[in-house]
Amino acid sequence: MREAELVIIGGGPAGLCAAVSAAESGAQVLVIERNKTLGGQLVKQTHMFFGSEKQYASTRGIDITAILLDKLKNYKEKVEILTETTVVGMFEDGVISVLHKEDNYYKIKPKAVIVATGAFEKALAFPNNDLPGIYGAGAVQTLMNVHGVKPGNRVLMVGAGNIGLIVSYQLMQAGVEVAAILDAAPRIGGYLVHASKIRRMGVPILTSHTVKEAVGEDCLEKAVICQVDERFQPIEGTEKEFDVDVMCISVGLTPLNELLAMRGCEMKYIPQLSGFVPVRNENYETTVENVFAAGDSTGVEEASAAMVEGYLAGICAAAKIGYVPDNFEERKNDYVKQLNYLRSGPVGKHILTGIEQIVTAGGRHV
Ligand SMILES: Cc1cc2nc3c(=O)[nH]c(=O)nc-3n(C[C@H](O)[C@H](O)[C@H](O)COP(=O)(O)OP(=O)(O)OC[C@H]3O[C@@H](n4cnc5c(N)ncnc54)[C@H](O)[C@@H]3O)c2cc1C
Incomplete structure (x- = not known):
């Protein structure tokens, strides 16, 4: 010893x-x-x-x-x-x-x-959350910034805290389209200076929204999201779909x-x-x-x-x-x-x- x-x-x-x-x-x-x-x-x-x-x-x-x-x-x-x-x-x-x-x-x-x-990194529970193409934000950052690998072409970012905002910006710098950033909280958690920069680049930030499910055969093809009420419960009929090949989970x-x-x-x-x-x-x-x-x-x-x-x-x-x-x-x-x-x-x-x-x-x- x-x-x-x-x-x-x-x-x-x-x-x-x-x-x-x-x-x-x-x-x-x-x-x-x-x-x-x-x-x-x-x-x-x-x-x-x-x-x-x-x-x-x-x-x-x-x-x-x-x-x-x-x-x-x-x-x-x-x-x-x-x-x-x-x-x-x-x-x-x-x-x-x-x-x-x-x-x-x-x-x-x-x-x-x-x-x-x-x-x-914390994970998020929703149907098909194990499809290839669904990553933690730290993993996406490691892929891009350490290994020089682009994770996909179009991403949905889940989480509008500082990490979600910063990684979204870095994804855009790497040539990946960010379809939207969503957050279950009614307010953006990250610094507003980061959020404003992202919004100026045309990316919507949807607060009071969560992921309802991921859809795909062998890998992620689509994300279904919905609005949540003040008790974070999904509101029926508010579903929206995004055609994305990457979902980035940044929920803490x-x-x-x-x-x-x-x-x-x-x-x-x-x-x-x-x-x-x-x-x-x-x-x-x-x-x-x-x-x-x-x-x-x-x-x-x-x-x-x-x-x-x-x-x-x-x-x-x-x-x-x-x-x-x-x-x-x-x-x-x-x-x-x-x-x-x-x-x-x-x-x-x-x-x-x-x-x-x-x-x-x-x-x-x-
Ligand atoms: C996207 C992003 C942006 C951020 N931006 C900022 C910022 O602008 N400003 C700021 O102040 N902070 C920022 N942070 C936060 C900051 O990175 C962390 O708070 C900080 O790295 C924590 O330091 P740490 O040494 O405690 O842990 P870590 O940096 O996580 O280091 C822990 C180390 O321990 C090693 N380890 C774990 N388990 C074992 C084991 N069993 N045996 C051996 N080794 C082990 C790990 O491999 C790791 O290298 C950011 C974080 C992220 C993810």
């Missing part, structure tokens, strides 16, 4: 920032990432980021990964990175099991762990954190944080000692918040195993301030309501 000081599970923005701050404090860090490349969601984000200047607003997501990897180069002797390696188990005795590629299975015993595994993300549940961390369902999330203290330590968590795996937010959470979890986990920098409190307070700033808008306030419930849950605070 291999021993390690601090293992970070996930090489997205939260995991990479945790690695930077933990290594800066002096800890020996092992980052484990299941993909071939680091950066998590950022690797497919060709758009310029919103958020705050400190977290690279106006920089493209793909370029933020390069910036973070550059920072890590300063700590070459402190940070080891394993890619194509998936953590498949976290056990009561503190051992974690990993699978490298397809057949190299082994165990690691770290002093502390930070779980930064991100989130996964859910924290990916089964490893924490497996390890025995206390979890709580918090709708504002998009699912089950770990109860954490002010140092982002879960209810299991020396198990920390940061980023979307603790509540779906944005890369900006994931990065700051990562930095904070990194210095706190390093401190817990003996690497306490002189300016520990000062740095921690600065990260808390940055998070408060990022969460000061209307979406952030919604997130804060969720975080408050975690406080109540564990008698601890985040």
Whole structure:
């Protein structure tokens, strides 16, 4: 069995920032990432980021990964990175099991762990939702922006949040016609600046609408949609049909954190944080000692918040195993301030309501 000081599970923005701050404090860090490349969601984000200047607003997501990897180069002797390696188990005795590629299975015993595994896309239930041609928005983004593959010719986007709007725009940039964007909510969830841009390009955004069914023999040929009432129930006689070969489902993300549940961390369902999330203290330590968590795996937010959470979890986990920098409190307070700033808008306030419930849950605070 291999021993390690601090293992970070996930090489997205939260995991990479945790690695930077933990290594800066002096800890020996092992980052484990299941993909071939680091950066998590950022690797497919060709758009310029919103958020705050400190977290690279106006920089493209793909370029933020390069910036973070550059920072890590300063700590070459402190940070080891394993890619194509998936953590498949976290056990009561503190051992974690990993699978490298397809057949190299082994165990690691770290002093502390930070779980930064991100989130996964929610699906939508309707007849024939498994026809080829029906994708999650993240999958479409990966196809186009990572592999250079056009997913089809005419798409119906389901979901008018920021991801649905941004991916619609990217589809048009790739030469795919967007027939319409629909959303069951009565209002557009994403930023109006994105929605206006899409509307100016002639794409209708239909609020209070949902998918009734998908139609096709071997693959998607048609989507049937309908209006919904204020209780999200379909309204008879309002059906419309779209001839499309792609349907893109963008109805939100859910924290990916089964490893924490497996390890025995206390979890709580918090709708504002998009699912089950770990109860954490002010140092982002879960209810299991020396198990920390940061980023979307603790509540779906944005890369900006994931990065700051990562930095904070990194210095706190390093401190817990003996690497306490002189300016520990000062740095921690600065990260808390940055998070408060990022969460000061209307979406952030919604997130804060969720975080408050975690406080109540564990008698601890985040
Ligand atoms: C279309 C789109 C547009 C967005 N635009 C913006 C924006 O403009 N501004 C902004 O701030 N945010 C934006 N976001 C949100 C942002 O991308 C996420 O909030 C951010 O990536 C979360 O970071 P994370 O490190 O927590 O998770 P992720 O980026 O998801 O990284 C998690 C990593 O963990 C790895 N992993 C998971 N499980 C395991 C395991 N068992 N073993 C090993 N590795 C594992 C994954 O492969 C992944 O690399 C956008 C998201 C999308 C989808």
